[in-house]
Amino acid sequence: MCGNEALAEAAIIAGLDAYFGYPITPQNEVTAYMSRRMPEEGRVFVQSESELAAINMVFGASATGKRTMTSSSSPGISLMQEGISYLSGAELPAVVVNVMRGGPGLGNIAPAQGDYFQSTRGGGHGDYRTIVLGPSSVQELVDCMPLAFDLADQYRMTVLVLADGILGQMMEPIVLGKKPRRKPPAKDWALTGAEGREQNIVRSLWLGDGVLEELNYKLQAKYREIEKKEVLCEQYEVEDADVVVVAYGVAARIVVSAVERAREEGIKVGWIRPITLWPFPSEQINRAAEELRIFLTVEMSCGQMVEDVKMAVAGKAPVVFYGRAGGGVPSVEEVVEQIRQLTIHAKR
Amino acid sequence: MTTLKTVFKRTPTLKDCPTHYCPGCGHGIAHRLVAEVIDELDIQGRTIGIAPVGCAVLAYDYLDVDMVEVAHGRAPAVATGMKRTNPDKIIFSYQGDGDLASIGAGEILHAAHRGEQITVVFINNAVYGMTGGQMAPTTVLGQVTATTPRGRQKMGEGHPLQISELLAVLPGAIYIERCSLHNPAQIRKAKKALKHAFELQVNKSEGLSLVELLSPCPTYWRMTPAKANEWIEKEMTKVFPLGGLRNSELTQ
Numbered sequence: 011m012c013g014n015e016a017l018a019e020a021a022i023i024a025g026l027d028a029y030f031g032y033p034i035t036p037q038n039e040v041t042a043y044m045s046r047r048m049p050e051e052g053r054v055f056v057q058s059e060s061e062l063a064a065i066n067m068v069f070g071a072s073a074t075g076k077r078t079m080t081s082s083s084s085p086g087i088s089l090m091q092e093g094i095s096y097l098s099g100a101e102l103p104a105v106v107v108n109v110m111r112g113g114p115g116l117g118n119i120a121p122a123q124g125d126y127f128q129s130t131r132g133g134g135h136g137d138y139r140t141i142v143l144g145p146s147s148v149q150e151l152v153d154c155m156p157l158a159f160d161l162a163d164q165y166r167m168t169v170l171v172l173a174d175g176i177l178g179q180m181m182e183p184i185v186l187g188k189k190p191r192r193k194p195p196a197k198d199w200a201l202t203g204a205e206g207r208e209q210n211i212v213r214s215l216w217l218g219d220g221v222l223e224e225l226n227y228k229l230q231a232k233y234r235e236i237e238k239k240e241v242l243c244e245q246y247e248v249e250d251a252d253v254v255v256v257a258y259g260v261a262a263r264i265v266v267s268a269v270e271r272a273r274e275e276g277i278k279v280g281w282i283r284p285i286t287l288w289p290f291p292s293e294q295i296n297r298a299a300e301e302l303r304i305f306l307t308v309e310m311s312c313g314q315m316v317e318d319v320k321m322a323v324a325g326k327a328p329v330v331f332y333g334r335a336g337g338g339v340p341s342v343e344e345v346v347e348q349i350r351q352l353t354i355h356a357k358r
Numbered sequence: 359m360t361t362l363k364t365v366f367k368r369t370p371t372l373k374d375c376p377t378h379y380c381p382g383c384g385h386g387i388a389h390r391l392v393a394e395v396i397d398e399l400d401i402q403g404r405t406i407g408i409a410p411v412g413c414a415v416l417a418y419d420y421l422d423v424d425m426v427e428v429a430h431g432r433a434p435a436v437a438t439g440m441k442r443t444n445p446d447k448i449i450f451s452y453q454g455d456g457d458l459a460s461i462g463a464g465e466i467l468h469a470a471h472r473g474e475q476i477t478v479v480f481i482n483n484a485v486y487g488m489t490g491g492q493m494a495p496t497t498v499l500g501q502v503t504a505t506t507p508r509g510r511q512k513m514g515e516g517h518p519l520q521i522s523e524l525l526a527v528l529p530g531a532i533y534i535e536r537c538s539l540h541n542p543a544q545i546r547k548a549k550k551a552l553k554h555a556f557e558l559q560v561n562k563s564e565g566l567s568l569v570e571l572l573s574p575c576p577t578y579w580r581m582t583p584a585k586a587n588e589w590i591e592k593e594m595t596k597v598f599p600l601g602g603l604r605n606s607e608l609t610q
Contacts (some may be wrong), residue, residue: 027443028439028442028443054442054443056438056439056472058435059464059465059467059468059471060436060464062432062435062464063438063464063465064435066429066432066435066436066439066465067436067442068439069428069436069439070426070428070435070437070438070439070441070443070445071439071440071442072439073436073439073440074439074443078439079444093432096428096429100426142368201406201425201440202424202444202447203404203406203423203447204423204424205402205403205404206403209423209424209425210424210425210427211418211424211425211427212425212426212427213418213426213427214427215415215427241420276430333567343475
C-alpha cells in the first residue's frame with residue numbers, strides 16, 4: 011500500500027461518510043482507492059467536475075453533519091481556497107489532504123513543500139486559520155487521519171493534512187486503525203430537516219452592525235485555544251546541541267539521517283520536528299533558543315517555515331535556511347555539509 | 359350577521375416577516391410558491407434549501423426550512439454533497455441568473471449531467487440585482503444595464519444565454535420547464551411546474567428537475583412594476599419562450 015492508499019483506508023476506518031475528489035497527480039491513488047472502497051462500505055464517493063465542485067460537495071455533506079473529506083495536490087488546493095474560506099466562515103468541519111507538488115503554476119509533479127504559506131496562513135480570503143498536520147512517514151500520515159477528523163469535528167473547522175509526492179507514493183509497513191479517538195461532539199447545528207425543531211441555518215454572511223466582528227473574535231478565541239492545546243512536535247538531542255535543525259514532513263526524514271551522521275562526526279547537533287504546522291510549536295523552539303545555538307531550517311521550498319522559526323526564536327539566536335525548490339530534494343550529504351559549516355561558525 | 363370565511367392565508371413554511379425585496383420584485387412570489395409546494399407535499403421537516411449569492415441570499419429569512427448559504431454559483435455542488443449523503447432528504451437550490459448561468463454554469467451543467475436527484479429553482483430576471491443592475495448572461499440584446507450602457511451587443515457581449523435549453527439536452531436532467539411570474543395565470547402555471555419538480559424528487563425519480571422563472575426586476579429595469587410585467591410578456595418571452603423543455607418522466 012502506498013501512502014495515498016494508506017491515508018484513504020485510514021480515513022475510512024476513522025468513519026469517513028463521503029469522499030469527493032478530482033484527479034490530479036501525485037494523489038490519484040486516493041481518488042482511485044476511494045472509488046472502489048467507499049461503495050464497498052456503502053458510503054459515498056463522487057468524482058467531481060473540478061476541485062471547486064469537490065470542496066463544495068464537502069461543504070454540503072459537512073453541513074448535514076457528515077464526516078467528509080477531499081484530497082488534491084497543490085494547483086487543485088489553490089482552487090479549493092474559496093470553499094475553505096466559506097467552510098471557515100460557516101464553521102463547518104472538513105478534512106483536506108494536500109499531496110504537495112512543485113509550483114508555482116502547473117509546476118511539476120515532483121515532491122515539494124511550497125504550499126506552507128498557503129496552508130498555515132489561511133490560504134483564502136478573510137481572517138481565518140486551518141489546523142495543519144505535517145506527517146513525515148506513512149505511519150504518521152495514517153495516524154493523522156483520525157486525528158484530523160476529531161480536530162475538525164471538535165473545533166468545527168478545516169484540518170489540512172500536508173503530505174507531499176514522496177509520502178503519497180512511498181510504501182512503508184504500517185499498522186492501521188490503532189489511534190485512540192476523541193468523543194465527537196453533538197452536531198445540533200447540522201441541517202437534517204427541521205422536523206420537530208426550529209430551522210437550522212448554516213451561513214457565513216453577517217450584515218448586522220458589528221455581528222461579523224463578533225464572529226471574527228469568536229473564531230480567534232477558538233484559534234487561541236487550539237494554539238494552547240493542540241501543538242504537536244518531536245525533538246531529538248537538543249539539550250547539548252550547538253546546532254538545532256528544524257524541518258517537517260519528508261524534509262525531516264532527511265534531517266534525521268543527516269543529524270545522525272553529523273553526531274557520528276562528533277558534531278553536537280539535534281533536531282526539532284513540528285508535526286502541527288499550525289498551531290506552530292513556537293514555545294518549544296523559543297525554549298530551545300534560550301541556550302546560545304544556531305538554528306538551521308531545512309525545507310523543500312525557498313524558505314517559508316523559516317519565517318515561523320524566526321518569529322519563534324524572536325532574535326535570541328541566529329536562524330539559517332537551507333532549501334531546495336521546484337521538486338528538488340536535499341540529499342543527506344547536502345544537509346550534513348550545512349551542519350558542518352555552521353559548526354565551524356559556531357566555534358569561531 | 360355574515361359569516362367570515364378564510365379564503366387566502368399565509369402558508370406555514372413562509373415566515374411571517376417584513377420583506378426586504380424591492381416593490382414589484384418577483385422573488386417574494388417565487389418564495390411563496392416554493393413554500394406552498396413544500397407545505398402541500400408535506401415535506402417541510404425533511405427539506406434542506408440552498409440560498410444563492412444574489413438578492414435571494416437571505417431566502418432563509420423567509421423560508422422556514424433548514425437552509426444553507428453557499429458561495430456564488432456553487433449550489434449544485436453543495437446540493438450534490440447533501441443529497442448523496444442524505445438520499446431521503448429533499449434538497450433544492452434557489453439560484454439567480456448570474457449565480458446559475460454565469461459563475462455557476464459549470465456546477466449546474468455537471469449536476470444535471472450526473473443526474474443528481476435535486477430540484478433547482480432558477481430565477482431569471484435578466485440582470486444582476488444585488489450588485490447594482492449589471493449585465494447578466496440572460497440580459498437581452500439592446501438591454502441597457504450598468505455595464506452595457508449602449509445596450510447589450512451580440513458581438514463582444516453575446517446573445518442572451520438560454521441555459522435551460524442547453525441543460526434540456528442532457529439525459530440526467532429529467533424535467534426542465536420555463537414559466538413566468540408576470541401575471542396570475544402564469545403564476546399558477548409556475549406553481550404547477552414547481553410542484554411537479556419537487557414531486558419528482560419525492561418520488562425518487564432518477565435525475566435533476568429545474569424550473570426557470572422569468573421574474574420582474576423593476577428597479578434595475580428602470581420601470582414601474584406594471585411596465586416590468588408587460589416587458590416580460592412582450593420582450594423577455596421572445597428570447598425565453600415559456601413551456602416545457604424536457605420531461606423525460608412523461609415521455610419514457
